[in-house]
Amino acid sequence: MPGFSHSLCTLLVGAALSACAAPASQGLRQAVTPISDCCRTTQPDSRKQAIVQTAVNLVGARTIESQGRRISYDCAGVTRAIYLAHGIxxxxxxxxxxxxxxxxxxxxxxxxxxxxxxxxxVQAGDLVFFDNTWDYNGDGLVNDPLTHVGIVERVESNGTIVFISRVAGAIERYRMNVAYPHIHRTADGRLLNDYMRRKHWRDGEQTPYLTGELFAAFGTRVVESASSPDRR
Structure with a gap:
């Protein structure tokens, strides 16, 4: 979508944005364990490729402008805005x-x-969800489901997911490898999992910090072909 790199179409000016967290009442889900056969990919269709390109165009942005109005986005707002630009x-x-x-x-x-x-x-354009990326309910425990989301850009040959999201004030690329969720870098220097949760003095010894440790689920949105109406 030309010209989208640091601006949004008029459609998004009034979009309501929410924090990168879900209500604590949603409860806990099963803890992440290594997924040895993940991940591999297939060729995405043209609409998914267009969604990914919109996300790529926003990498590095710290604010997004629409008709001269600067709009700050959190991870959920950025993800929503990217899909909204394609009618979803x-x-x-x-x-x-x-x-x-x-x-x-x-x-x-x-x-x-x-x-x-x-x-x-996992396909480019899929969503990736995370739990416990911050202490949303403020109780000092690792019990905060669905606190972050991003968009998959690609899957590398070693199964590492490269995704785009806003984490620390800007929209950037991050990596996650769920086959080796507890490894930040390999011995030869390859980055497998970025740090996503900030350390806090109250953290226990088993507190997860890496993307692979915080992984919750992937999400594939059904996207109709350009010749078919999108069933939203």
Missing amino acids: DLFEGGSGDGMANGVGLIYNHLRKHGQLHRGPV
Whole structure:
């Protein structure tokens, strides 16, 4: 989408944005263990490729402008905005009770309009969800589900996922390898998992910090071909 790198179309000016966290009431899900056969990929269709290109164009942006108005986005807002530019609202139908926001809305949307999975096949344009990236409920425990989301850009030959998201004030690329979730770098210097959770003096010895340790699920949104109406 030409000209999108640091600006949004008029459609997004009034979009409501939510923090990169879901309500604590959503509860805990199963802890991550190594997924030895993940990940591999297949060729995405043209619409998924276009979604990825929109995300790539935003890498490095710290703010996004629309008609001269600067709009700061969190991880859920950035992800929503990228898909909105292609006619898909990831917040639509995400909450029946009005409680969920941000990452939780997107996760629930994927339940209805796509597939939530843990690989082993992951496509560019898929979403990747994380738990416990920060202490959302402030209780000092690692019990905060669905606190971050990003968009998969590509899968490297060793199974490492490269995804795009806003983490620390800017939209950047990050890496995750769920086959080796506890390894930051290999002995030869290859980056497998970025640090995503900040260390805190209250953290216990088993607190997870790496992307592979914090991984929750992948999400594949059903995207109709350009010749078919998008069933949102």
